[in-house]
Amino acid sequence: MKTALDFAEIHAGMLAEVGGKAANLGELTRAGLPVPPGWVLTTEAYRQVAEGLDASGGDGLAERARRHLLGAPVPDAVHETIVKSYAALGVDVPVAVRSSATAEDLPFASFAGQQDTFLNVVGAEAVVAAVRRCWASLWTDRAVAYRESNGIDHAAVRLAVVVQVMVDAQVAGVMFTADPVTGRRHQAVIDAAPGLGEAVVSGAVNPDRFVVFDGEILDRHAGDKHLAIRPLPGGGTTRVTTPASADPGAAGQGAAGSGDTLDLGDGGFCLTDAQVRDLAALGARVEEHYGAPQDTEWAIDQDGTLWLTQARPITTLYPLPERPRPGLRVYFSFNVFQGVMGPLTPMGVAALRMFSAGAAGLFGYGPADRRDGAPALTEAGQRLWIDITTAVRSRAGRAVAPRMLALGEARTAPVFDRLATDPRLSLTHTSLRPVLRSLRRFARGIHAPSRVFLALTSPDKALRYAARVGEQLDGRLDPPTPATPAQHLDHVERLMGGAFPAIVSIMPMVVTGYGLFALSAKLSGVPAGDMQDVLRSLPHNPTTEMDLELWALATRIEPEPFRQEPVSELVRRYRAGQLPPVAQREITAFLGRYGHRGVAEIDVGVPRWSEEPAHILGVLANYLRMEGGTDLAPSAVFARGEREAQAAVARVVAAARRRGRWRAAVVRFGLGRTRMFAGLRELPKFYVVKALAAVRRSLFVVGEHLVSAGVLDSADDVFFLDLKETRAALGGGDLREVVARRRAAYELESRRRHVPRVLLSDGTEPEAMATGAETDGALTGTAASAGTVTGVARVVLDPIGAHLEPGEILVCPSTDPGWTPLFLTAGGLVMEMGGAMSHGAVVAREYGIPAVVGVPDATHRISTGQELTVNGAAGTVTVTPPG
Structure with missing residues (x-):
């Protein structure tokens, strides 16, 4: 391998030899873009100097590595290459010496600022010294921590060094070819300041900012520009203050110490x-070359020539939805609505598409091929999105959707309202007839009128019907035996395609319960928000029943080894049948009934509790370590909630009686039905997850067959294929590389911390344009469960293995039923997502836990150990100041 390469010799495929920064500069040079000339000292030189360095990790790794690289001699051949290559640029020409790591400027991690850059380096020996310092900067504490957070092996990283002619910049800065805040594609955001661009990159100056879309300057914001970084004649840089300011009258003022007059351009701006x-x-040309938005650095020299000094992918943008229809489209996150922030496996997406096809068919919009899913469903960032453009652009949608969203995903409702004012999303659907026609078809398909009538007139029969749906589903979960792999796939598609109508037919009874709740509020004059206690400790909720059963199980089993052993050891003993007899038997029975559940359980590609019982065993261990009286036991809390609910019903009935005796009778009847049927809201999902667990079992059989045929490496690789690919794979082939790529992409996407609730087809995140605020120092969200509690925060991003002390306030992104065992010991709940009717809010009310949901960035703005006051009626979360 050569130890030095000119930019013109480098292309994007040379990452291992030249690192990310140099690979990009080579690509830009070869594309004919205005890049200052330069060369790169390849990773071969670093390898020679770093030979003998132990990069296996451990305490003091970063300091040990830096010391080695700064102390090791530079091989004579490497030294000679640096001197000759530098001389080829000119006599003592000022250069920038930049680190270019093999893990840098990557599509998934930019590593911006993690390694060092040295500006205005003059002289061959100064360049050699700067190169050595670049090598050492691969091991700064921040670079080591960044690699660890992105799962990049230290030992696999190498460093090249870019040496590039300095631009004597009159003005310089950075440019994003997509808005990094709102995500809007093809909208350039430019930050500019006098002097070298380092002032902007390092944040040392408040730059001028410009926003450009389609050649039009949409926004200009003048920075103070009181500081400039300028090159010194003999090398190095200096910071100088300037009288230039944001005052439009400042045009033409000079830059102190520069020796030249700074032209502040139009209206006091430096451009x-x-x-x-x-x-x-220029940014558009760079983006077109790479086919993706870019974060660039640029400079304009004293002659007014524009130079491009760097380009890297913008790694923070959320991916665009696949194959959008023409025009601006609006997408709502199915994942966020379901409380699943992580990506879905390809088979998980395929299964949900099949379910969605059943739902769309009930409305009269079923696809020709059920495996394609509902027409309104699309994928982006390995998550599912629902196209709600028609709702945004229709009169009926604007009337109904915000009210529905306020119940299930409160933070999305104001976003929807703002979108309705966007002139690009004007009304195009004004007739109610199509909506009514679809609703009538849906109601007929699930026999809604008869189900409502049954709930009103024969509640016991209605409950028996709900149970019978589950019994009938149980009878369809397993395929006929024996079954071939192809027959297992047939079974999967039948179950996914046909289960939805029967399961969703339970919902009219649930709607009846909540409808009568709303009617009771109107007849009694008691606001619905003051009637929350009526919804405490609801019966017939399978998730609540599961949680209470888990608690009861903890009271029956032997406390040891749960109080002492780590969860990994408990799992080992359970799988080996070596837990104490009662625990072994009782846990097996619990998993026999509820083992189809799990965290992120809507994804068929995710293991169930029956496969990986670590979460359940960890929760049991937490319960058995608790101390406290029996009045704190969840069973006692649930019973107390029932009594409080009945007292609340009596209060509302009394309020109605004061307005008329007939009102009292209707309210008593209505709230009785509310308590009987509202808890069923969890039952359809309970059944869906049962079906998904059965699908998972059949797919494992198919996966095992594909392993024996040499198509896959392991049976669970089948979850990284979709249904069409899996059926085709039965004919043979080798899909191991495909699966490996998808697994790697899935792991990368799993690290994404931010997922939009609403996304436009041009990449814009509407919520980013108007984020939530604090009121009097309190974080605000949606009131979800009344009551006020003060306690210590516990921020939990993944419930598996999480430990929650009794009374601690659970702070989390969102929840699905897999989280709810933690609710039994939580003193309060704060969620980033959700509305008053979202899963976490409903369960919190049932357990009597004060809760606030829809709190923007709660898991970032709150830290574990902080004291919080959660006011579940006001929708506020107050962080107690330290000290």
Whole structure:
């Protein structure tokens, strides 16, 4: 391998030899873009100097590595290469010496600022010294921590060094070819300041900012520009203050210490409008070359020539939805609504598409091929999205959708309202007839009128019907035996395609319960928000029953080894049948009934509790370590909730009686039905997850067959294929590389911390344009469960293995039923997502836990150990100041 390469010799495929930064500069040079000339010292030189370095990890790794690289001699051949290559650029020409790591400027991690850059380096020996310092910067504490957070092996990383002619910049800065805050594609955001671009990159100056879309400057914001970084004649840089300011009258003022007059362009800005447009056009060329939005650095020299000094992918943008229909489209996150922030496996997506096809068919919009899913469903970032453009652009949608969202995903409701004011999303559907026609078809398909009538007139029969749906489903879960792999796939598609109508037919009874709740509020004059206690400790909720059964199980089993052993050891003993007899028997029975559940259980590709019982065993261990009286036991809390609910019913009935005796009778009847049927809201999902667990079992059989045929490496690789691919694979082939790529992509996507609730087809995140605020120092969200509690915060991003002390306040992104065992010991709940009718809110009310949901960035703004006060009626969360 050569130890030095000119930019023109480098292309994007040379990451291992030249690192990310140099690979990009080579690509830009070869594309004919205005890149200052330069060369790169390849990773071969680093390898020679780093030979003998132990990068296996451990305490003091970063300091040990830096010391080695700064102390090791530079091989003579490497030294000679640096000197000759530098001389080829000119006599003592000022250069920038930049680190270029093999893990840098990557599509998934930019590593911006993690390694060092040295500017205005003059002289061959100064360049050699800067190269050595670049090598050492691969091991700064921040670079080591960044690699660890992105799952990148230290030992696999190498460093090349870029040496590039310095631009004597009159003005410089950065440019994003997509808005990094709102996500809007093809909207350039430019930050500019006098002098070298380091002032902007390092945050040392408040730059001028320009926003450009389609050649039009949409926004200009003048920074103070009181500081500039300028090169010194003999090498190095200096910071100088300037009298230039954001005052439009400051145009033409000089930059102190520069020796030249700084032209502040139009209206006191350091760029003219023409230069801004030229920059945006250059950014568009760079983005077109790479086919993805770019984060660039640029400079304009004293002659007015525009130079491109760096380009890297913008790694923070959320991916665009696949194959959008023409025009601006609006997408709502199915994942966020379900409380599953992580990505879905390809088979998980395929199964949900099949379910969605059944739902769409009930409305009269079923796809020709059920495996394609509902027409409104699309994928982005390995998550599912629902196209709600028609709702945004229709009169009926604007009337109904915000009210529905306020119940299930409160933070999305105001976003929907704002979208309705966007002129690009004007009304196009004004007739109610199509909506009514679809609703009538749906109601007929699930026999809604008869189910409502049954709930009103024969509640016991209605409950028996709900149970019978489950019994009939149980009879369809397993395929006929024996079954071939192809027959297992047939069974999967029948179950996914046909289960939805029967399961969803339970919902009219649930709607009846909540409808009568709303009617009771109107007849009694008691606001629905003041009637929350009526919904405490609801019967017939399978998730509540599961949680209470788990608690009861903890009271029956032997406390040891749960109080002492780690969860991993408990799992080992359970699988080996070596837990104490009662525990072994009782846990097996619990998993026999509820083992189809799990965290992120809507994804068929995710293991169930019956496969990986670590979460359940960890929860049991937490319960058995608790101390406290029997009045704190969840069973006692649930019974107390029932009594409080009955007292609340009596209060509302009394309020109705004061307005008329007939009102009292209707309210008593209505709230009785509410308590009987509202808890069933969890039952359809309970049944769906049962079906998914059965699908998972059949797919495992198919996966085992594909392993024996040499198509896959392991049976669970089948979850990284979709249904069409799996059926085709039965004919043979080798899909191991495909699965490996998808697993790697899934792992990368799993690290994404931010998932939008609403996304436009141009990449815009509408919520980013108007984020939530604090009121009087309190974080605000949606009131979800009344009551006030003060306690210590416990931020939990993944419930598996989480430990929650009694009374601690659970702070989390969202929840699904897999989280609810933690609710039994939580003193309060704070969620980033959800509305008053979201899963976490409903369960919190049933357990009597004060809860606030829809709190923006709660898991970032709150830290474990902080004291919080959660006011579940006001929808506020107050962090107690330290000290």
